[in-house]
């Protein structure tokens with residue numbers, strides 16, 4: 001009898017169960033930093049086919065891990081069963097005991113995992129440990145999808161910075177608004193809902209101080225129901241110009257606010273922000289601006305794995321110039337703003353994204369009256 005027969009492996013069931021694990025993990029995106037949002041499902045043979053006896057996802061703040069949750073739910077029903085998990089189970093003694101040990105302790109016979117972890121203290125060792133203990137381990141199912149969902153974790157582990165997603169809401173003539181004025185609605189309702197969803201799935205949202213002052217945004221995430229939560233808001237503010245009556249400051253009880261500033265910014269301004277519960281992060285400057293790479297490193301050091309950048313044009317251009325944009329989402333509304341409008345990338349043509357070999361378009365569709373396209377690092 002082959003291993004597949006002995007374990008009653010059915011590829012269709014595998015796909016279905018991994019899909020469930022992927023959905024479990026995806027629901028937690030944006031809420032588990034500094035850890036990846038992993039999903040796990042425990043399956044047991046039943047008289048009429050496989051039965052899901054436990055499911056779990058990484059919990060808010062990153063712990064407990066997904067496997068622990070799914071195994072806890074399954075209890076003794078896990079014995080002899082199969083575990084589907086979207087990331088290699090950990091093998092290290094971190095803030096929690098190794099999931100690999102919990103899996104062995106529960107008597108799981110087979111583990112189907114979507115991919116190796118990029119965490120250097122885990123990578124490969126989790127799978128090896130399970131195999132060494134006689135567990136059948138199959139790696140790779142669902143890997144492409146999971147890799148997209150966990151880009152932030154991978155980027156942070158490999159490069160010490162978050163995955164940077166640049167969001168651009170443009171008029172048909174590539175403008176983002178009129179100078180000095182709060183932007184008129186450029187995109188419609190469907191697009192706005194999508195933006196809120198994207199925010200909810202990011203660990204942090206960033207703007208430059210110019211945009212913070214011009215738009216006075218709250219950048220909180222207004223989605224009714226399950227996604228009523230807001231990522232960390234980040235302002236790039238070299239000289240600490242952000243006034244304390246700004247809405248970002250005023251809403252600090254709704255979502256954390258971190259201000260990235262230069263080493264020489266005034267101490268009084270720092271104290272004024274800190275006394276309101278705002279975290280001020282000082283980084284080195286270059287040519288009178290905070291260094292972007294250093295800023296991103298500082299965010300990753302605090303656990304941020306994915307950063308959505310909402311503007312403005314100066315920050316967007318600077319990130320592009322330094323090749324720090326991993327993904328760009330371009331939403332275009334039907335309105336035309338005209339020559340006096342503010343260009344999206346501070347003078348850099350939008351083709352720096354759409355026509356560049358550095359990016360590859362992966363999605364292009366309509367969204368209400370708007371168009372929507374997603375570009376990722378090629």
Ligand code: AOF
Pocket residue numbers: 034035036037038039057058062063064065066067087088089090093094095096097099117119122
């Ligand atoms: C898993 N299952 O659900 C997640 C994992 O500090 P710790 O102990 O919480 O470990 C954090 C690391 O564990 C994290 O960097 C990543 O490599 C892995 N995340 N592992 O087995 C999970 N979220």
Ligand code: ZN
Pocket residue numbers: 065066067089090091097098099100
């Ligand atoms: Zn774990």
